[in-house]
Amino acid sequence: MMISSLPPFAIFYIGAVILALAPRGARPWIMLLIPVAGLGNMATLDDGLHLSFALFDFQATLLRVDKLSMLFGWLFHIAALFGAVFALHEKDLSQQVSATVYAGSALGAVFVEDLISLFVFWELLAVSSVFLIWARRTAKAYAAGLRYLIYQILSGVILMAGVLLYLYTTGQNSFSQLSLDNTASALIFLAFGVKCAFPFLHTWLTDAYPEATPTGTVFLSAFTTKVAVYSLARAFPGTEMLVYIGAAMTCFPIFYAVIENDLRRVLAYSMINQIGFMVCGIGIGTELALNGAVSHAFNDVIFKGLLMMTMGAVLFRTGKINGSDLGGLYKSMPKTTTFCIIGAASISAFPLFSGFVSKSMVMAAAVEEGYAWIWLMLLFASAGVFHHAGIKIPFFAFFAHDSGIRVREAPINMLIAMGIAAGLCLYIGIYPWTLYSLLPYPVAYLPFDTTHVLTQLQLLFFSALAFTWLKLTGIYPPELISTNIDADWLYRKLGPTLVKNVRVLYLRAIAPMRHAVNEGGSMIAQLTQRWYGENSGLGGVQTVGATIAIALLFFAIILVWDLLAA
Amino acid sequence: MWAANCHRALRRLYFLRLTLPNITHVIENEIKHWLLRPRTIRLLWIGFTVVLSALALADVFLHPHALFDVDGTFGFYSWYGLLTCAAMVLFAKALGVLLKRSDTYYDD
Structure with a gap:
């Protein structure tokens, strides 16, 4: 077999240039061809370090091929592929090019072996992705995109400070395990935390993702946060602080998701909830936990991508995305409804759906390491995610009261993209061994143990009972057109108000x-x-x-x- | 699709007062989506109840190796799922009172 050492990002970057020069009609197909070519290249990559060169006084290495980087490599190619199919109807060149550069930057970040190159791709991720938000071309999207960009650049600046300090103090440039006992590592940790949507640093995600274009959000939900999860898994496995941060991330977004009206924002909150499981697993740091964390990242990209695609299709067809405006769409979009339910079952970790085989590894690892309270929090979060992502999303979009909206079924390319993702959710859920063979450590875990399957079903069905009961008695909070205050209130309201008042006070003084x-x-x-x-x-x-x-x-x-x- | 077109045509006729209102009502019931038929809804209720009871009672035969203390109690996963979710919704509702603003809150 031919052995290639072409870094995966190069195919995407070259592809983006060709894309920009190609005639309009050919562009969607080129966009589709890029991840296909990338997958071919992935299959020929050889383990080890490649493409090293001297950079100032340090060594830069653009291609590190090992189990962990390959897992994310496969994942990002799959995400770029179904994203491209989903966006096949899209004529907007700026979105096509930025999505391709964005996917390439994510691949660049997971394959580099040194901190300087990591920083470069970290920034390219930020700059390329913001155009997917701005491409919505509304005033709201523009403002949200700016706030997003400020956060992403801030993360980059903190990373740069951390990396420079690290290079200066250790003389090392290798991106490998770090310990959190010095300022340099703490800064790098914080930079990862911003991109990973740690509590209070998460608002860029829930603010900007729902404002992007229907196709843009599908790409956004796949890459940025997962690069951060990869980076944490690479540099900080077994850092106990992550257990608590992760557990907090699984719980607090649930409350917001329940009262949120914009269904893509509900998914954005549930994304933080899912990342929480991964962060928690990385914090626990055993082989089982790390396997669980990265396999859950793998599954999350696919089922969250699927859910984002179904909501994107709804937005594309109806022009609406608020739960209060939708309902009864199962009549006009039955296929999209089916795909949404598959995605919902996967994120809720129903047995035989993909979330079940990965999330349970993190839970089992928490038990093994004796984290009783953390385990109870994760269990609550598992029931809670079924509530807001598993039931609420399909219920308010496709069922509930009939909004009277009658539209055509989603376009064929969108249906194919959703079909690919839904097929993967089922395949991994039913036959997880393929995914398990890609994990960084050997898997001795058996997901389909009778007790485990039944207890999970008990948890989910009784969570559904709570929903049914509260909905029928009218206690369940109605979908209201509103804004819910989150940590972004600090800089979107308090900050500006303070500045305004200080100015008035100053003038008066x-x-x-x-x-x-x-x-x-x-x-x-x-x-x-x-x-x-x-x-x-x-x-x-x-x-x-x-x-x-x-x-x-x-x-x-x-x-x-x-x-x-x- | 045929049924929906039929339905729409009848609605239009009714709107133009060319037919009696109760005829559209009868037709509407006839061509109701299968999910909306009372029979389906009753079956769903029965199915849901049976599955819930079976799952709750499964604990009699099931002895999940109690990992900590609390999860050794009878039907732990059932009551934990039910109670935490109900409490979560109530808490979220209370939180909504505190956090909800008009949708133009950040615009000015």
Whole structure:
């Protein structure tokens, strides 16, 4: 077999250039061809380090092929592939090029072996992805995109500071396991945390993803956060702090998701919930936990992509995405409804659907390591995700009260893309061994244990009972057109209000001073006017003769003065 | 599709007062989507109840190796799923009172 050492990102970057130059009609097909070519290249990659070169005083290595990078490599190719199929109808060149560069940057980041290259791809991820938000071309999307970009660049700047400090203190440039006991590592950890949507740093995600285009959100949901998960798994496995951060991430978004109206924003919150499981697994750090974390990242990209695609199709056809505006769409979009239910069952970890075979590894690892409270939180989060992503999304979009909206079924390319993702959800759920063979550590875990299957079904069905009961009694909060305050309130409301008020206070405080200055100024002006103005002795001179006379007079005075002084 | 067209045509006729209202009503019931028929809904209720009871009772035969203390109690996964989710929705509802603003809140 031919052995290639072409870095996967190169195919995407070259593809993006061809895409930009290609005729309009060919572009969607080129976009489709890029991940296919990439998959071919992936199959021929050889284990080990390739493409090293000297960079300043350090060594940069663009291609590290091992189990962990290959898992994410396969995953990102699959995501780019179904994303391209989903966007096959899209004519917008800016979206096509930015999505391709974005996917390439994600691949670049997971395959590099050194911190400087990681930083470069980290920033390229940020800059290329923001166009998928701006391409919506609304004022809201523009503002949300700017806030997104500020966060992403901030993460990059923190990473740069951390990396520079790390290079300076250790003289090492290798991107491998770090310990959280020095400032450099802490900065790198924080940079990963921003991109990973740690609590309070998460608002860029829930703010911007729902504002992107129907096709853009599918790409966005696949790459940025998963690159961060990969980076954490690479650099900080077994860092105990991550267990608690992860557990918090699984729980708090549920409450927001339940009261959120925009269904793509509900999915954005549920994305944080799912990343929480991965972060928690990385924190636990055993082989089982790490396998669980990265396999859950793999499954999440596919089922979250599927759910984002179904909601994208709904938005594309109806122009609406709020739960309060939708309902009854199963009549006009039955295939999309079916795909949505498959995605919902997968994210809820129903047995025989993909989430079940990966999430349970993290849970089992939490039990093995004796994290009782963490396990209870994860169990609650598992039931909660079924509530808001598993039931709420399909229920409010496709069932609930009939909104009267009648549209055509999603376009064929969207249906094929959803079909690919749904097929993968089922395949991995029923036959997980293919995925397990790709994991970084050997898998000794058996997902389909009778007790485990039944207890999971108990949890899910009784969670559904809670929904049914609360919905029928009218206690369940209705879908309302509203904004829910999150941590972004700090910089979208409190900050601007403070600045505004401080400005008012400042103006008020310096008012007397300004007054005094004004008064003084006008007094000087008046005196000047009086002495040198047009009616004064000097300024009032109107004729040339008088001017010459005054000049001569001054000349005479100076002359006399000079004589006397001598 | 045929049924939906038929339905739409009848609705239009009714709107133009060319037919009696109760005729559209009868037709509407006839061509109701299978999910909306009372029979389906009753079957769903029965199925749901049977599955729930069977799952709850499965604990009699099932002895999940209690990992900690609390999960050794009878029907732990059932009551934990039910209670935490109900509590979660109630808490979220209360949170909504605190956090909900108009949809133009950030616009000005």
